[in-house]
Amino acid sequence: MKTVAITGVLGYSGRYVANEAVRRGWRVIGLTNSAGRLPNPARYELRPMPWSPGGESALRGVDVLVNTYWVRFSFNGAGHAAFSHSEAVDNTLALFRAAQQAGVQRVVHTSITKPDASSPLPYFSGKARLEQALAHSSLPHSILRPAVLFGDTPQESILVNNMAWSLRHLPCVGTFGSGTDYFLQPIHVQDFAELVINEIEQSEPHRVVQATGPETYSFRGLWHMLAQAVGVWRPILPMPHWVGYAAAKTLGSLMHDIMLTRDEVKGLTQNRLAVDEAPAGKRSLKQWAEQHAQQLGLAYQSELSRRR
Ligand SMILES: NC(=O)c1ccc[n+]([C@@H]2O[C@H](COP(=O)([O-])OP(=O)(O)OC[C@H]3O[C@@H](n4cnc5c(N)ncnc54)[C@H](OP(=O)(O)O)[C@@H]3O)[C@@H](O)[C@H]2O)c1
Numbered sequence: 001m002k003t004v005a006i007t008g009v010l011g012y013s014g015r016y017v018a019n020e021a022v023r024r025g026w027r028v029i030g031l032t033n034s035a036g037r038l039p040n041p042a043r044y045e046l047r048p049m050p051w052s053p054g055g056e057s058a059l060r061g062v063d064v065l066v067n068t069y070w071v072r073f074s075f076n077g078a079g080h081a082a083f084s085h086s087e088a089v090d091n092t093l094a095l096f097r098a099a100q101q102a103g104v105q106r107v108v109h110t111s112i113t114k115p116d117a118s119s120p121l122p123y124f125s126g127k128a129r130l131e132q133a134l135a136h137s138s139l140p141h142s143i144l145r146p147a148v149l150f151g152d153t154p155q156e157s158i159l160v161n162n163m164a165w166s167l168r169h170l171p172c173v174g175t176f177g178s179g180t181d182y183f184l185q186p187i188h189v190q191d192f193a194e195l196v197i198n199e200i201e202q203s204e205p206h207r208v209v210q211a212t213g214p215e216t217y218s219f220r221g222l223w224h225m226l227a228q229a230v231g232v233w234r235p236i237l238p239m240p241h242w243v244g245y246a247a248a249k250t251l252g253s254l255m256h257d258i259m260l261t262r263d264e265v266k267g268l269t270q271n272r273l274a275v276d277e278a279p280a281g282k283r284s285l286k287q288w289a290e291q292h293a294q295q296l297g298l299a300y301q302s303e304l305s306r307r308r
Contacts, residue, residue: 003061004200005029005104007049007095008068010038012156013110013149016193017066018044024197031058031069050102051094059102064200066108067095072303073261074122080304085122092130100139107141108199109134113185113212114272115145121263124272135206142199146211147273148186150285154296160186160289162259164226164297166251172235176244176269179220179236183274185212188283195280213281216274229289230296241265257302 004021008014009030018028019042030044040046049069050058059065069092074084099107115128134141150157154164166173195211217225223236239247245265252259267273289296 001027002063003027004064005031005062006066007031009044010034013189013192014068016189017196020193020197050098051091056098056101059098059104062104064106065099065104068110085126089126089129093133107139108196109143111143111145113145113147113275121267140205142207144209144211146187146192148184149189150186151188154292155301158301161301164230165300167227167232167234168297172237173223174237174239174244175220176241176265178238180218182269182271183216183218185216185274186285187211187213187281191281191283209280210275210277212279214279215285225286229293255300257304
């Protein structure tokens with residue numbers, strides 16, 4: 001039986017990837033710094049993230065490495081360990097080196113739609129740097145570029161859930177500018193997991209998969225679809241970007257969370273979460289939202305509380 005090591009196996013997408021790997025006959029080892037903090041109901045063998053010296057021993061006996069590790073934004077506030085994009089880049093480079101030293105045969109790495117080495121946005125430049133590191137290495141690899149993940153439950157789907165929460169709880173919602181000239185292509189996390197497992201079985205040395213979903217929404221269109229799904233009507237007001245960001249920041253503070261960062265607003269409005277290529281995902285966000293309408297947006301989902 002072949003062995004796949006998965007970072008983030010106790011996290012969001014990593015859990016789905018692990019389930020799918022087991023379903024297709026792979027042995028799973030989880031790489032995590034959250035052993036003991038997060039539940040491990042599937043009882044995967046867990047090993048520490050291999051980025052300290054000698055860390056390659058965590059990859060002993062591993063055929064393929066799947067990497068979902070990343071941090072959504074940089075944060076250095078009270079009540080949480082600090083984390084940053086630059087640290088995530090350094091850790092991931094160490095992870096790739098460890099894979100090489102341990103003789104791992106393939107790496108399947110999660111990136112983002114439109115990574116860009118010249119972008120001032122560290123999410124997109126950091127992801128580009130990691131893609132380049134793989135391209136310049138001798139490690140055979142696949143790179144998956146998702147835009148936004150959703151599913152199985154509203155609790156997991158922070159962005160769409162919190163948009164639905166805003167629709168349920170606020171008298172109106174807003175778009176950054178018109179909201180009609182930048183787009184999102186959300187992919188169901190199970191579609192994403194299936195794409196990852198297709199890639200662990202590939203032999204081509206360098207593959208890139210646009211892991212986008214079958215529907216393309218303008219930001220305004222996404223508000224509209226979610227409002228219809230949960231059965232509320234709210235004015236969707238176009239706002240200057242800074243006003244929309246200030247509103248999201250205030251709401252996030254009230255919820256002791258970071259709802260959306262300034263950089264995320266920039267990434268979204270620069271149309272970085274949609275691509276021209278054909279989608280690889282099949283499951284519809286609209287159908288999913290209709291199926292989960294009773295629960296979607298009932299409770300706010302906090303990003304920061306996941307890291308406590
Ligand atoms: N979620 C989305 O909508 C979305 C959209 C586009 C691209 N992506 C990409 O998809 C990949 C997986 O995303 P995901 O949402 O499934 O990730 P996730 O579960 O939130 O994070 C994956 C793992 O990264 C580590 N991690 C996350 N935040 C951390 C922090 N603040 N400090 C230290 N470690 C942290 C955790 O590892 P431990 O096990 O050690 O705790 C976690 O299990 C990422 O590369 C992301 O860039 C996601």
